[in-house]
Amino acid sequence: MRDTPLSNCEKHFLLKAIQEKKRLDGRQTYDYRSIKITFGTDYGCCIVELGKTRVLSQVSCELVPPKDSRPTEGIMFFNVELSPMASPAFEPNRQSELLVTLNRQLERCLRNSKCIDTESLCVISGEKVWQIRVDVHVLNHDGSLLDAASIAAISALSHFRRPDVSAQGQDVTVYSPEERDPIPLSIYHMPICVSFAFFLQGSYLLVDPCEREERVMDGLLVIAMNKHREICSIQSSGGIMLLKDQVLRCSKIASVKVSEITELITKALGNDKKVRKEGGKFGFAESMPKVRITTLKRDEAPVEMTDVNETANEILNGTETSTEPYLYLKTHWGHCQF
Template sequence: MRPPSPSIPEKEFLFNALNQSLRLDGRAPLDLRSPTLTFGPDLGWVECAYGKTRVLAQVDATMVKPTPERPFEGMITIHSEISPMASSEYELGRPSDEEVTMTRMLDKVLRRSDTIEKESLCIVSGQRVWHIRLTIHCLSDEGNMLDCACLAGIVALRHFRRPEVEVIGEEVIIHDPSERAPIPLAIHHFPFCFTFAFFPDATTPPILDPVHLEQRLSAGLVSIALNAQREICVLQKLGGVPLAPDELLKLVNIAVIKAKEIDEMVEQRLKEDWAGRLVEFR
């Protein structure tokens, strides 16, 4: 069963606070919760947290036969699931609207935008290619799972290393990481997603990175996926709140600034983690 709707006092308290540019967790309207990244023992295992919202991303690679129409390209699939462990709103084995929306958005941001160079995944044309599978597990939903899942997904892809492969005649040899250092994926760009919530009252300002209560009381959401180079990959609008073009441009400019900040943070965390793993491959 879905939890009861927010009470009238909760709604009034939230809207009064937002009209004074205050939020329940002390942030300003356009402040982002500081994302944290935790790397697992395996390459391509990353847990991302936005406050109490937590998402686990895992990447694995298997050798498969390519499709006849794309013999030179590897395959990329993205699977996401939201279990009842994340929130009592979700039911086991029954995809919710949020899960379907998130999966489609992740597919657009991380696969259709050509994040990964698919031709680099080819081993033997028409015979063997790498199949990269990204799995997203939502562990806790305290609002804005989409942005958290997108960050976890792109960091997991950057963190992952596939084994080095050697082709001798018709034989394909997969080298163990202890023999030859594994190879990172060829990634074109690093998109990040930023979600803004809008409210029915025109005097209430839009907010970035809404928590669960803010998201439930919002009248519409705008999610912008872009990279630090100001290249927009996907722009998604959910809800009936009309937006003027100049308002949308303001949101894009805010998202660009946040993307640069997160890109620097991710780069630093990846360097720190990789420095600790170099001993394994010496």
């Protein structure tokens, strides 16, 4: 990663502001940035905006042979992509440490927590199962990538519909959406990641750090939890030692934030379902604010043009008595209002 380091003045300013319980965007210590969830025209496509952080998640499926160790279970696969469009620090076609961390955390949060009924993805035991693939694309990086990625992934999985199938012996028939309605996935719970940044050896704590705050933090604690207050995964990085009381405090804060985010996801899914059922317009284009672009008007101020022609002729003909004609012209036009 080609990360541009912060200057000592910026670091000192950020740490000083954190000590005074102030943040760059005006938030309080435990405040989350605004979250916006938008679904695409196809099932399983979702964009999440967490402040200026934007993440796109796309879910797809295909029939594949199952794993030998689990012949009656479907397969979950996660893939995260960091595009140079999201941040100058991301290099194309290169596997960075951040990319590996995001992939592993998503797998622990969603796959290892058994939030999806993988046995319902089995078509023919030992022969055919559904493989659910979740592609997460980071569109803009402004901190808390794992939080935004987990929200986008679980929202896209909840929105996704797989084709209906029927099996006769070893023959499998996949039906199109026109023939049979697609089937949603069986989701038990919604695990969501909440990030906590620690500063000055754990003396100060911030929820949902932005990109600049992440640069000066000493450590990061990520807790994945569902609305039932069940911890699905927990990960600490940065090399700082956290006390038991600090971890318990973060878990209590995470339970509140997860409940709020889960309610927001449920509301967004309900609105999308209602619009589709009523035959309204939906998708990313429809979610954009309707701003009417009109012709720009230029403000014009009155300009005093009295005796301008006569004065200009006097200067050109050399009849002006002033010994500094250019200075006179500058002084005269200085009274004009443009």
